[in-house]
Amino acid sequence: xxxxxxxGLDPExxxxxxxxxREGEKSLNRVILDMIYQxxxxxxxxxxxxxxxxxKLAGGWSKKDAMEFQEAIKSSEQIDEGLWR
Numbered sequence: 001x002x003x004x005x006x007x008g009l010d011p012e013x014x015x016x017x018x019x020x021x022r023e024g025e026k027s028l029n030r031v032i033l034d035m036i037y038q039x040x041x042x043x044x045x046x047x048x049x050x051x052x053x054x055x056k057l058a059g060g061w062s063k064k065d066a067m068e069f070q071e072a073i074k075s076s077e078q079i080d081e082g083l084w085r
Contacts, residue, residue: 006032
């Protein structure tokens with residue numbers, strides 16, 4: 001990743017950036033990047049989990065589908081004590 005060095009910041013600006021980082025519990029780099037993204041209108045790329053490509057390929061269930069499936073298999077989850085003796 002490319003690096004940029006900032007020089008010549010006004011002391012007040014530096015204090016404000018440091019305050020924002022401290023209060024937001026962010027790094028100085030993250031605060032400055034957020035400012036740049038906001039000013040330029042660029043969007044941050046969302047980080048995707050390693051499983052995202054598999055999830056996209058295989059598809060997924062909506063919450064409704066998952067609830068319906070759970071309801072449909074409830075009877076299969078009960079243990080018949082007579083069969084286990």
